[in-house]
Amino acid sequence: DVELVESGGGLVQPGESLKLSCAASEFAFTYYWMYWVRQAPGKGLEWISKINGDGDTTHYTDSVKGRFTISRDNAKDMVYLQMSSLKPEDTAVYHCAACAGSYCSVKSQFSFWGQGTQVTVSS
Numbered sequence: 001d002v003e004l005v006e007s008g009g010g011l012v013q014p015g016e017s018l019k020l021s022c023a024a025s026e027f028a029f030t031y032y033w034m035y036w037v038r039q040a041p042g043k044g045l046e047w048i049s050k051i052n053g054d055g056d057t058t059h060y061t062d063s064v065k066g067r068f069t070i071s072r073d074n075a076k077d078m079v080y081l082q083m084s085s086l087k088p089e090d091t092a093v094y095h096c097a098a099c100a101g102s103y104c105s106v107k108s109q110f111s112f113w114g115q116g117t118q119v120t121v122s123s
Helices: none
Strands: 003-007 010-012 018-025 033-039 045-051 058-060 068-073 078-083 092-099 117-121
Touching (some): 003 092, 018 033, 018 092, 018 117, 033 078, 045 068, 045 078, 058 068, 078 092
Antiparallel strands (some): 003 018, 045 058, 068 078, 092 117
8 A cells, every 4th residue: 555654753842953754655756746744733734845756856835944954765765854943833743745746735636645743843
C-alpha cells in the first residue's frame, strides 16, 4: 500500500530547530512534487513548502521563508523539512503530501497524504 509516514515532531521552545522526515513507499516518488502542509489548532490547511521531483525547485509560503528548508533524497524516497527559528505560531500538525504537479492547494488535489506529526512550539 502507498504510505507517507512523517516523523520528527515534538515540543520545542521558541527559537529552536526541528527536522521533520517523511518516508514514502509504494509509489513512483520521483514523479511527484512533495509538499509539507500544516494545520494549526482551529485553522485550515496551509501549504508551507513544496519541492519538485528532481529536488531543484522549491517554494515556500511567506511565513516560513528563510526559516524552513525542504529537501528530498530520491535514493531513499524521503522528504525533509528543516525548521529553524521556530515560533509559537508554527505549532501545528505537519503533513507530507504528494501531488502530481505544483498546483495542489486543497487536500482533494493531492494524490497521497500522510497522517502527520505534531509540532508544538512553546516556552
